[in-house]
Amino acid sequence: MTHALITLATLSVLAIGSSTAFAQVFTGRVDVTIEDATGGRMPGVLVELTGPGAQSEVSDAQGQAHFLNMPVGTYTLKASLPGFNPFTNNEVQVATGAATPLMIRLAVAGLPEMINVTAVSPLVDTKRETTTTHLTLEELQNIPTARDPWVVLQTVPTIYVDRVNVGGSESGQQSVYLGKGSVGTDNTWNIDGVPITDMGATGSTPTYFDFDMFQEMAITTGGANAQNPTPGVQLNLVLKKGSNTAHGNVRYYFENEALQGNNLSQSFAQQLDAVAGGLSAACRGSNFTEHCGNRTDSYKDYGFDLGGPLLRDHLWGWGSRGKTNPRNLTLNGDPDETVLENYALKIDGRVSANTRGNFTFFQGNKLKSGRDAGPTRPQETTWDQDGPTKYYKGEGTFVVAHSLFAAARYAYVSSSFQLKPKGGLDADFYKDDAGVWHNSYYFYTTTRPQYYAGGDASYFKDRHELKFGFAWRRTPVDSLSQVTGRHIITFHVEYPKMVAQAQQDYVLRTVGEYANAFVTDTISMNRLTVIAGLRWDRQTSSLAATTAPAVLNVPLLPAVTAKAVQNAYEFSNVAPRVGITYALDHSRKTVARGSYAMFASQLPGTAAAFISPIQPYTYIYYNAVDRNGNRVADLNEIDFAAGVRGSNNVDLAHPGVASTTNTIGAIRAPRTQEMLFGIDRELMPNFGASATVTYRYMDNFLWNPRNGVTPASYVQSGTFTGTFESLGTVSVPLYSALSAQPGYHAEHRPDYHRRYLGFELSLIKRMSNRWMGRAAVASTSWNEYFDSAAAILDKTRTVSPSGDYSNLQSSGPLVNGGTVAVQSAGSGKSDTFLVAPRYQVVANTFYQGPWGLDFAANWLLRQGYAQPFYRSRVNTGDPVVSNKSVLLVSKVDDFRLQRVSSLDARLEKIFKFDRFSAAFDLDVFNLFNRATILQRQLDARVTTFNNILELMNPRILRIGARLFF
Secondary structure (H helix, E strand, O other): OHHHHHHHHHHHHHOOOOOOOOOOOOOEEEEEEEEOOOOOEOOOOEEEEEOOOEEEEEOOOOOEEEEEEEOOEEEEEEEEOOOEOOEEEEEEEEOOOOEEEEEEEOOEEOEOOEEEEOOOOOOOOOOOOEEEEEEEHHHHHHOOOOOOHHHHHOOOOOOEEOOOOOOOOOOOOOOOEEOOOOOHHHOEEEEOOEEOOEOOOOOEOOOOOOHHHEEEEEEEEEEOOOOOOOOOOEEEEEEOOOOOOOEEEEEEEEEEHHHEOOOOOHHHHHHHHHHOOOOOHHHHHOOOOOOOOOEEEEEEEEEEEEEEEEEOOOEEEEEEEEEEEEEEEOOOOOEEEEEEEEEEEEEEEEEEOOEEEEEEEEEEEEEEEEEOOEOOEOHHHOEEEEOEEEEEEEEEEEEEEOOEEEEEEEEEEEEEEEEEEOOOOOOOOEEOOOOOEEOOOOEEEEEOOEEEEEEEEEEEEOOEEEEEEEEEEEEEEEEEEEOOOOOEEEEEOOOOEEEEEEEOOEEEEEEEEEEEEEEEEEEEEOOEEEEEEEEEEEEEEEEOOEEEOOOOOOOOOOOEEEOOEEEEEEEEEEEEEEEEEEEOOOOOOEEEEEEEEEEEOOOOOOHHHHHOOOOOOOEEEEEEEOOOOOOOOOHHHEOHHHOOOEEEOOOOOOOOOOOOOOEEOOOOOOEEEEEEEEEEEEEEOOEEEEEEEEEEEEEOOEEOOEOOOOHHHEEEEEEEEEEEOOOEEEEEEEEEEOOOOOOEEEEEOOOEEEEEEEEEEEEEEEEEOOEEEEEEEEEEEEEEEEOOHHHOOOOOOEOOEOOOOOOOOOEOOOOOOOEOOEEOOOOOOOOOEEOOOOOEEEEEEEEEOHHHEEEEEEEEEEOOOEOOOEEEEEEOOOOOOOEEEEEOOOOOOOOEOOOEEEEEEEEEEEEEOOOOEEEEEEEEEOOOOOOOEEEEOOEOOOOOOOOEEEEOOOOEEEEEEEEEO
16 A cells, blocks of 8 residues: 555656546547648647646647647637737537547638637547547536436436436445446446446446536447447546636535425325335325335435636646435335545646646545345345545656657555444344345455556657557455354245255455557548557456355354465457548538447456355255244254255265365457447537447357256256246246256357347537537347357256356346346345346436526436346256246246336526626426336245335425535
8 A cells, every 4th residue: 555655646746737548538639720721731830728728739740739638628729820810719629538620720811810719619529439428517517417427327328227316316326237238347437537447346336426526427338449448338537627717616405305295196005005015104104195105315415626726827726525415215114324425636737838747536435324225125134334435546648749648647546345234243134935134134344455557648640640558457355245143044935944044154355457558540531530459458367365264063164265376367358449430521510430349348356256165155055943933043943954955065975075176268258349330410510419320249258057067967857837926827947957066167158149239319419509408319139149059058047147257057038039138236126137228218408598597307218127027946956056046937028117217307596796606406306206116026936026126216306506616
């Protein structure tokens, strides 16, 4: 830690100023071409760009000037040359990762001057090589949302999330979200261009954020940029910064029960009370007319940010502090409260015209009481959570020569948290016949630091722009997952009959390391632009030495020691990227584009745990009968004499011996190949349209089959039959391997691939003429294909398949050409299954009305979640895994929940004073007060099968006040 901070501080001292991580990943650029009245290129013109950043250049022999590494925002551009009239444009827009092209024509002095130009910068990027949605500060501040990154993600076409956030009701938890046929582990998070993705929960963020920290969010879902590491969703969070103009913001937002409606009819509420385990006491006390359903008990969001010059033209500072406190109530009235605390500081400076740098500090902490509360998780089984994340970054940018620009950066992230069950660490916990947990739950603690260093450069020569860069990252993970009490979980099976599952601690210590390099050449030929690049990635996951203690009174679960293994997983990939854009008209207002890209999937930092003798969910179980009525299996109630009834990750042929026979074959990273075709059109000033078709082919998938097991090993061992509500009578064949050897083997899944096809149409209106807006429609499909019998091992159809880096114990739906379904791993959403929506519509708008009144709205419409009904704990006699969750429907999307539609609105009153403005906001979420069903109990084994588990929160008002300058 000390070495990391010394390195970071040294870099910051060497070069203080603004930054450009990953060459335009979180900053933007302006490309200026200057001509005279005859169309001839003009070298030697002084071009000055001022705004959130300041830079001046002299046009080269091709009459071009390039402004790289510019912070996002609105700029003024001036061009001057003796003997010519000066040129000024006050509306130059710079967006994250985008190029703003400007064509300037200077008139000879004495002709009409071109001063105070009102034309704005174009919406169409002629060098665009990605599908990226830019959420500007204007949209983030003026559109009514729940004010967290995940609700912003769901407004991007082709991205779908696992929850509906009504006015902050879900802001205490991360959402699981998917992009274009990509898995969640391929998602990445970045702050000011530095990756912070949590590699211990790969694809998620290690922290939460204050919404008013952001200057812009840029969300990329595909394209040929060689700097994009994975096929997943790339989220870049751009923090605000100081400038020569002081700016600040103070806000307070508030919601409570009195501002909330009721979206359940009396009869519906009574029905829910009878079948969902009981609604809240407040609902019953109102005779089921008020306080019913999933609700927000209270919500508070307050804080400030302030930025400005510390030494004008040389040193600038910005800082913020924020706190968000949602408190929610589940269907049965259990509380789930979160406190998010955030601090941030950014110092920018300029040592000289050619040397700049910055230092950034950020701290986010999450304090949670009642995590995962719900109908199946009463209060004593919920978690209390605590754990801060701290982020330090130092960065320098350098103009090495007239045509060579470079940047270097170092970052350190300190991250840890724990989940402590409210029932305590000494209590034994159990799951009843209704699928409800009691007494306590798992305990979890983890530490996940991150180390990062990188650099990149851009070089201009004639029609070529060469970019190249390198980065390195190290992500250790040290975690413990523990069953509380005596390490025995009890499952009721027609109580008082029970199953007693003795389970060993899961101790995990791994180290992920990642190195990458890229090079691209952008060739500009009048209307045609060709962008060709290569990306190299090396990803490794290593196992560190550790020990898991024995389970007392269970000889079959002795202490286990894992030895260190260096580079257990090692992927090296070279991925080509090429993109072509062509301006269809001379004004460059219509641009056609196409690209090809190859991506390697992201290796989880914890993947090496696969070869550890300490495995997750290592257990044996026995039959038991409760004789004393405490509902848990005491040692004298367990039928040890009858022997072990089942196990997982335990070699019963060698009792008491713990070792691993898991092996890793010659494997490569899963691969995605993408072809993208699109057209962009500037319909009028500040109003543009974009249409994109994306096709993806995914192969090289991994699986970890049991040693000694092949497709020929499986024979039908029985048939599961039954009659169930909504399904009728079902008959599902069950299969079992004839034999199996201990351990698993990581290899490529043969003859298996997936395909994705999506279409998206977007409209964007930048702020002008008193209004702005953004709208999009999308239609997507994501399917899997089994090209031969070798692609299927166990033919028992289950609700979801095992992951690429976990033991193969579940085969999935096994429908050739069927829809890919992803079961959410998000908090409280285990019965949410994400499938690509066939339709998705998002739209928002903001209008500045008379008398200081502003109006805004935000609308989301998409297809509902899938309902793949299943029956858990079906004993197939399979030596690989005996109990399976058997799929009861033909296809995972045969049944769907109701479509999701949510409309939010804002009425705002602005008061403008001499040096500041005040805004008073009234936001309405779920305006039409819908009670959309978001989760049902899909497990036909439990007595609450098909019961509603979650409803969309009712309409609620949010009152807000802001003071800004």
